[in-house]
Amino acid sequence: MANQEIYCTVESCYYYGKGDVCKATKILVKNNPATLRNAGTGSDGKGGQAHDPNETLCDTFVREDQGPKAGIGRIDD
Numbered sequence: 001m002a003n004q005e006i007y008c009t010v011e012s013c014y015y016y017g018k019g020d021v022c023k024a025t026k027i028l029v030k031n032n033p034a035t036l037r038n039a040g041t042g043s044d045g046k047g048g049q050a051h052d053p054n055e056t057l058c059d060t061f062v063r064e065d066q067g068p069k070a071g072i073g074r075i076d077d
Helices: none
Strands: 029-031 056-058
């Protein structure tokens, strides 16, 4: 199995790593109900289908000074 590479440029995230690499052991991306054009999307981001990147949210994000999130580890360098 190939190694997965996930890139992120949000330097204020606890899981941000040098070289714009996400260091989270798992990620959750869901629909952004504020921008999603499809009907049927609840406030939890479930339902509907995203067509553009701005219609999604990375729910793994947590501020660097508040991390980690419960159940999500950080990959050490």
